[in-house]
Amino acid sequence: MTSDNREEFLNFIAAKAERPRHQLTDHPFVPLNDLPETTLADKTPAELFALAKENSEAEHVTFKTAATADLPSVLDQMITDKTAQSLLLPTDERIAAYGLTDWAAQVAPRPTYWDPAGSRTENIQRAQDADLAIGCVEFLCAESGTITVATTPGQGRSFHFLPKHYVALVPQSRIVPRSRQAMDWYDTELKAGRLHTSNINFITGPSNSGDIEMVLVVGVHGPIDMTYVVLTDK
Amino acid sequence: MEKRGGHVYFAKKDTDAVNYITNLAKEKHVQRVVKSKSMVTTEIDLDKQLLKLPGMKLMETDLAEFILQSDNWDEPTHIVFPTLHKNRDQIRGVFEKLGYTGDNDPTRMARFAREYLRGYFLQADMGITGCNFAIADSGLINLVTNEGNADLTMAIPKTQVVVMGMERLVPSLKEAEVLDNMLSRSAVGQKLTSYCSFSGEQVAGESDGPEDLHVVILDNGRSNALGTPFESVLQCIRCGACLNVCPIYRHIGGHGYGSIYPGPIGAVLSPVLDGYEKFGDLPFASSLCGACTETCPVKIPLHRLLIKHREVMMDKLKTDKAFNKAIMKGIGMGTAHSDLFQMALQFDHSATLPFVSKKPTTVDNLYNHQGHITHAPSMAKGWTDVRDAPRPPKHTENFRRWFKDHEAQKGASNDDQ
Numbered sequence: 001m002t003s004d005n006r007e008e009f010l011n012f013i014a015a016k017a018e019r020p021r022h023q024l025t026d027h028p029f030v031p032l033n034d035l036p037e038t039t040l041a042d043k044t045p046a047e048l049f050a051l052a053k054e055n056s057e058a059e060h061v062t063f064k065t066a067a068t069a070d071l072p073s074v075l076d077q078m079i080t081d082k083t084a085q086s087l088l089l090p091t092d093e094r095i096a097a098y099g100l101t102d103w104a105a106q107v108a109p110r111p112t113y114w115d116p117a118g119s120r121t122e123n124i125q126r127a128q129d130a131d132l133a134i135g136c137v138e139f140l141c142a143e144s145g146t147i148t149v150a151t152t153p154g155q156g157r158s159f160h161f162l163p164k165h166y167v168a169l170v171p172q173s174r175i176v177p178r179s180r181q182a183m184d185w186y187d188t189e190l191k192a193g194r195l196h197t198s199n200i201n202f203i204t205g206p207s208n209s210g211d212i213e214m215v216l217v218v219g220v221h222g223p224i225d226m227t228y229v230v231l232t233d234k
Numbered sequence: 235m236e237k238r239g240g241h242v243y244f245a246k247k248d249t250d251a252v253n254y255i256t257n258l259a260k261e262k263h264v265q266r267v268v269k270s271k272s273m274v275t276t277e278i279d280l281d282k283q284l285l286k287l288p289g290m291k292l293m294e295t296d297l298a299e300f301i302l303q304s305d306n307w308d309e310p311t312h313i314v315f316p317t318l319h320k321n322r323d324q325i326r327g328v329f330e331k332l333g334y335t336g337d338n339d340p341t342r343m344a345r346f347a348r349e350y351l352r353g354y355f356l357q358a359d360m361g362i363t364g365c366n367f368a369i370a371d372s373g374l375i376n377l378v379t380n381e382g383n384a385d386l387t388m389a390i391p392k393t394q395v396v397v398m399g400m401e402r403l404v405p406s407l408k409e410a411e412v413l414d415n416m417l418s419r420s421a422v423g424q425k426l427t428s429y430c431s432f433s434g435e436q437v438a439g440e441s442d443g444p445e446d447l448h449v450v451i452l453d454n455g456r457s458n459a460l461g462t463p464f465e466s467v468l469q470c471i472r473c474g475a476c477l478n479v480c481p482i483y484r485h486i487g488g489h490g491y492g493s494i495y496p497g498p499i500g501a502v503l504s505p506v507l508d509g510y511e512k513f514g515d516l517p518f519a520s521s522l523c524g525a526c527t528e529t530c531p532v533k534i535p536l537h538r539l540l541i542k543h544r545e546v547m548m549d550k551l552k553t554d555k556a557f558n559k560a561i562m563k564g565i566g567m568g569t570a571h572s573d574l575f576q577m578a579l580q581f582d583h584s585a586t587l588p589f590v591s592k593k594p595t596t597v598d599n600l601y602n603h604q605g606h607i608t609h610a611p612s613m614a615k616g617w618t619d620v621r622d623a624p625r626p627p628k629h630t631e632n633f634r635r636w637f638k639d640h641e642a643q644k645g646a647s648n649d650d651q
Contacts, residue, residue, distance in 0.1 A: 009244035009453070013400070017460035024370065029405045036412050055425065116439055123441045124390060128356060144415075144425035153439035157389035161382050179426060183411040186432075190372055190407075198238075198443050199388070199433035200374075202414075204426045207382035211298035211315060212340035213322050220297055220344050221351065222382025222429065 040143055040177035048142040048175045049230070056145030059205030060218050062227040065172075072103035074229060075167070079107070079132060082165045087111040088130035091154030095136065098169060098231060116153035124158050133163035133223075137203075139182040140170045140228065144204055147228060148182045151199035160201055166223035168203075171234030235373035239435045240447040244400075248278035251450045255362070255395055256283055258448060262393055264360040265289055268351075270377070270384035271296035272364025273313065273472060274397050274452060276494045277507075280362070281307075293354045295383040297347055304328045311488025311496065313474035314421045319487055351383070361387035361444070365398035366417065366471075367410045368449070374432040375449070376410045378417055381428070388433050394444035400451050401468035407432060413471055420473035420531040455507035463542050467502050469532040476526035476536055482519050491516060498526035498536045502543065510547050517543035558613055579634065582626040589618075590625055603627040 014021045043051065056063045066074040079087065089095060089104060089111045104111055112126045127133065137149040147168045151157050160166065176182055179202060189195035207222030219225065235242050245251035259267070267284060269275065269292065281303075284292055294303040298316040302308045305328045310316030317325070322338040329343055332350060336342045363384050367376040375396050377384040388394055404410050410432065418427045436443040459465050477483045477497030488496035493504040493513060501516035517540045526536040568574045583603065590605035599606075606622035609615075617623055629635065 005244045005246075006242070009246065009451075012246070013453070013457055013460065016457045017465075019461075024405050029409065036408075036415075059424075059428075114441075116441070118441055120392070120441045124356070128352075141426075146426050146430075151433075151440060151443065153441070156440060156442045157385065157433075158442050161385050161389060179411050179415065179430075180408070183407050187372075187407045196437055196439075198435060198437045198440060199431065201385065202426060202430040204424070204428050204430075207380065207428055209297045209344060209381045210422070211296070211301070211317055212325055212343060214315060214318070215322075215340040217341045217344040219341075220348055220381040220383070221295065221355075221386055224345075 036178065036180040043142070043177060045172070045175070048177060049172060051142040052140050052145060052175050052230070055143060056140075056205070056228055059145045060208070060226070061145060061205045062225065063230070064227060065230045065232050067233045068099045068231060071098060071100065071169075071229070071231065072107075075100075075103065075134065076107070078167060078227065079109070082132055084132035084165065085109055086129055086131045088114065088126055088133040088159065088163055090114050090134075090136055090152075090159060091116055092136050092152065094169070098136075098234065114154055114156055114159050123156055124162065127156070127158040127162035130163040132165045132167065133159055134167045134169065135160055137168045137170050138174060139185070140168075140175045140230065141177070141179045141182055141202075142175055143178045145228075146179055146182075146202050146204040148179070148186070148200065148202050150186065150195060150197040151201070152197065157199050157201075160203060161207075161222045163223060165225055165227075166206070167227045167229060169229050169231060171231045173234060175230070235368075235434065235447075235449055238373045238437075238447075240373065240449055242449045242451060245450050245452045245454070248452070248454045251278050251397060251452050251454070252280055252283045254450060255280060255397075255448075256287060258393075258395065259284060259287060259290070259360060262360070262446075264393065265291060266354065266358045267292040267360045267362060268355055268358040268387050268391065269294050269299070269362045270364070270379065270387040271299050271316070272362070272397060273494060274364050274399050275362060276310065278397070278452065278454065280397070291354075293351065293358075295351050295355070295387060296379075297344060297381060297383075300347055300351065301325055301328055304332060309489060310494060312477060313472055313495070313497070313499075315474075319489065355386050355390050358387075358391040360393045360395065361391035362395045362397065363387050365396050365402050365449075367404045367413055368396075368398055368402050369405075369407055369410050369432065370403055371406045372432075372434075374407070374434045376404075376414065376430065376432050378414055378427050378431075379429050380422070380424075385429055385431055388431065388444065389442045392444065393446045394448070396447070396449045398449065398451055400453050400456055401470075416531045417471050417473050420471075420475040420529075459506045464502065464506050464539055466534050467499070467506060467539060469534055470499055470503070471532055472499075473531060475529045475531065479525040479529045481521055481523060481525070486519070491519070498540070499534070502534070502536055502539045505543055505547075510543075510551060514547055514551070517541075517547070561612055579632060580629050583628045586625050591622070599624070603631065 053063050087109050091113050137147040139148045206218050206226040207220045208218045209220045243254050294300050301317050312318040326338045334346045365375050366378045414430045418424045435447040476499050480497050483497040491500050493500050495503050504513040520540050522537050524537045589607045589610050591608040603625045605625050610618040
């Protein structure tokens, strides 16, 4: 069952439109302006940080900062605050890079990991059982308070959606003006073959809905709350 | 998409798409389907066809769509807020049938739906989503949600089906990013919605995400817009901004349109997809205030297209092309040539005899030339159905003859002086 009817379909459309079939590569798309690139592009890192904080908090995010040395105590505090009975971590080299290896070995509750060798059912069940997940993300977009993360074998799709509470760790150097800069990076990495992923998530705050009387409800299918921890020395 | 291992099916009609998906479900022995909100699957009425399969369980997971499904498949009223027509007490009533015992607080009701649907997600073997944008160069599907249900639909089941209108294509991730920003702002006033995801079939090493991904690209009448003035309606990104500013939509609500695409966009799109017989009234359901055109983020000239629909409809359905046209042409010729016109004046009195009322006249008019025409043929019938037409005078009594005689008399009397 593949696209055996593709030619017929495309020819029909071309005939209807009275335009011959053509390829985008023959006449690349030319944007009318460069606003996606230039908006906020002139901000200093300090200004971007302030914007990121303001816009994240507007999206019901708890916004925290920590130097790498303080990170374990910040995370401990969070486990206490959320009375988390179970903890999920990614199998990701950034955990070590953020100096969390020792912390992860002794933290209570004992963390479970999203396991690249684990089965679909095992990993999904771990995410479902987790009260708190601590994820490593690539970027924080200042304009919208959005974190961006590509799925990896050690940090799957459900990792960001099934746990009840969610913490995202992001280096301060990875705060970018807008979603455009993040997207440029993914686009380049994908096309260069350096990034192997089936999924990129742009996540802005906890899940929410206005479906009942347009009253904003925070926490529907995904995490019911969300914390960003910006690593000030990374 | 195919390079990434996915399957693509081009469906010309709604039934083609439904057959493909139901066959796939049968082939894979699918028992539990989760769906995330998708206008296009409502358009092709997929849910009900899938539920005809024996043993099939299907669950809409968007909070609003879940409420509609639980309320015996009520119809959506808004593109972005499908349950706009229900208040919290009505929703509590719907949920109570599912075992909810709490009050009418939206947060508590949403938590109930979360728990209820989580069970379904974890057991689902097929996920069905729509598609906000499909990215041509990387073969990824872009979905935009606030609740996170689409992402769970794309993460947990082994098989995923994406149903997309054929106009949803963008060249690359960059254009998708621009449109996601635009969509979020126009639809709900957010800078970005909670979840914008770009995803395809699972790659080696990953443990969740679809192992088998099928994308159904649907025409279903969209090609009717191609090569016509309505082509720009295919630019629509389904933000619903035109609904929110429309005075007609605000008065009649979404159900009044009788189509799953309500509001100004629905009034333009529905006749394109399904024809004027079914949706011909919609282009007239407008004050033509132009607020929709003003607000549209992708610059569809909505109110102009509504006028265009009226024009096309008048031309196509109401204008009598054959007989009346010939008659009008005859009249044009007769009035343009003086010989023919003179001839007509000679015979109009006697020629109208067959159409004159046989009944005696009860009230005499000042202008009366032996009866009134009460049943004229052809185009004039419309007039004589409701009122009498005076019969033309005899040739010897008509105005031109009178004027000629009058002038002659005047000339004679002038000569006398």
